[in-house]
Amino acid sequence: MSLPHLLLDIDGVLIPFPCRDGTTPDTHLRHDVLPAGRDPADPVAVWLNPDHGPILREVIRTGLVSLTWCTSWRQDAATVIGPLLDLPPLPYVDLPHPRITTSHPRGYLWKRDHVDAWLGGAPAAWIDDDFTSLDHIWAAERTARGFPTLLVQPDPGIGLQPGHLTAVLDWVRKSGPPPPARPGSSGRAAGDRAPR
Numbered sequence: 337m338s339l340p341h342l343l344l345d346i347d348g349v350l351i352p353f354p355c356r357d358g359t360t361p362d363t364h365l366r367h368d369v370l371p372a373g374r375d376p377a378d379p380v381a382v383w384l385n386p387d388h389g390p391i392l393r394e395v396i397r398t399g400l401v402s403l404t405w406c407t408s409w410r411q412d413a414a415t416v417i418g419p420l421l422d423l424p425p426l427p428y429v430d431l432p433h434p435r436i437t438t439s440h441p442r443g444y445l446w447k448r449d450h451v452d453a454w455l456g457g458a459p460a461a462w463i464d465d466d467f468t469s470l471d472h473i474w475a476a477e478r479t480a481r482g483f484p485t486l487l488v489q490p491d492p493g494i495g496l497q498p499g500h501l502t503a504v505l506d507w508v509r510k511s512g513p514p515p516p517a518r519p520g521s522s523g524r525a526a527g528d529r530a531p532r
């Protein structure tokens with residue numbers, strides 16, 4: 337029996353968007369990082385809250401969810417961002433690389449179709465700053481079909497707050513045990529890759 341997934345975005349969630357004046361919250365520290373394939377002479381500046389490491393490790397420690405990266409950082413989430421927060425190696429959803437100029441090319445989050453297929457029938461909480469009303473309708477319909485789904489949407493200028501994770505854990509506890517695996521459902525264990 338698989339645990340509910342907790343899908344976690346990075347940009348706008350762990351890395352807040354800068355204010356119009358270019359500043360970020362005082363809670364966040366700058367790191368210059370090198371995603372895979374990046375020119376070492378051209379690192380990427382990111383801002384992370386060191387308090388996020390302990391609260392995410394505590395979520396892992398509960399054993400209630402399978403924490404999984406779901407971000408355009410893809411594998412770099414596990415190899416570059418996670419270690420800066422002292423997080424253990426975590427699986428990631430291997431999102432495609434669509435040629436899009438908006439996060440919502442069909443009116444909903446570009447990740448969603450891939451995530452929907454990746455999840456199969458697994459219950460899931462998903463933290464992302466970029467859902468639209470169509471994504472919330474999708475979550476409600478998925479839940480109604482017997483696949484519990486919770487969307488949590490932080491303010492991208494502030495990012496992840498402890499209450500967001502409390503809401504996820506409360507939801508898992510109230511949702512009860514995950515349903516038995518169904519034919520065709522993923523029921524993926526930590527470390528598995530998503531289908532392409």
Ligand SMILES: [Mg+2]
Nearest residue numbers: 345347348465
């Ligand atoms: Mg985001």
